[in-house]
Every structure is written in C-alpha cells, then in structure tokens.
Amino acid sequence: xxxxxxxxxxxxxxxxxxxxxxxxxxxxxxxxxxxxxxxxxxxxxxxxxxxxxxxxxxxxxxxxxxxxxxxxxxxxxxxxxxxxxxxxxxxxxxx
Numbered sequence: 616x617x618x619x620x621x622x623x624x625x626x627x628x629x630x631x632x633x634x635x636x637x638x639x640x641x642x643x644x645x646x647x648x649x650x651x652x653x654x655x656x657x658x659x660x661x662x663x664x665x666x667x668x669x670x671x672x673x674x675x676x677x678x679x680x681x682x683x684x685x686x687x688x689x690x691x692x693x694x695x696x697x698x699x700x701x702x703x704x705x706x707x708x709x710x
Contacts, residue, residue, distance in 0.1 A: 634671050650690075655679065658701050 616624065638646055639652075661669065673696065685690065 628695075632693075635693055670698070 640647075659669075677694075685691075
C-alpha cells in the first residue's frame with residue numbers, strides 16, 4: 616500500500632470506529648461507566664522486536680477468548696488497537 620492508501624485506510628477505519636461508538640451512545644440506556652467503556656492513549660518506548668513481542672502477547676490474550684460464544688452475561692465488545700511510531704524525541708534527548 617502507498618502512504619496515501621494507508622492514510623485513506625486509516626481514516627476509513629477511524630470513521631467506522633466513530634460511527635460504531637456513536638451508535639452505542641445513541642442506544643437507550645447507554646452507560647459507558649457500567650459498560651466498562653475505555654479509550655486510552657499512551658506512548659511506550661519499544662524496539663521493533665519488543666513491538667513484535669507485545670503484538671504476539673496481545674494476540675495470544677485475544678486468541679484465548681476468540682472462541683467464546685454468546686452466552687448469558689456476555690456482550691460483544693469492539694476492540695481496536697492502533698500502533699505506529701510516534702515522533703522522534705526532541706534533539707538533546709536520547710534516541
């Protein structure tokens with residue numbers, strides 16, 4: 616994919632996520648606190664190898680639950696993960 620293709624794909628993905636979240640909030644009785652809604656953003660200092668290891672660990676956690684079927688007490692949950700290299704540190708800071 617070209618850089619522009621990535622830009623468009625990411626925008627479409629974020630747009631779909633926004634639409635899903637808006638639909639959730641529009642439901643009668645939507646309660647983000649009770650429904651354990653979370654959205655966080657943070658920066659981790661990781662090597663490429665550490666990113667790959669973390670991705671594998673996350674995949675293992677999700678794979679362990681991927682076979683879950685609808686059942687009493689379960690709700691479908693939308694989980695989105697995004698990872699990309701953040702800006703380089705300001706000059707004078709260690710790389």
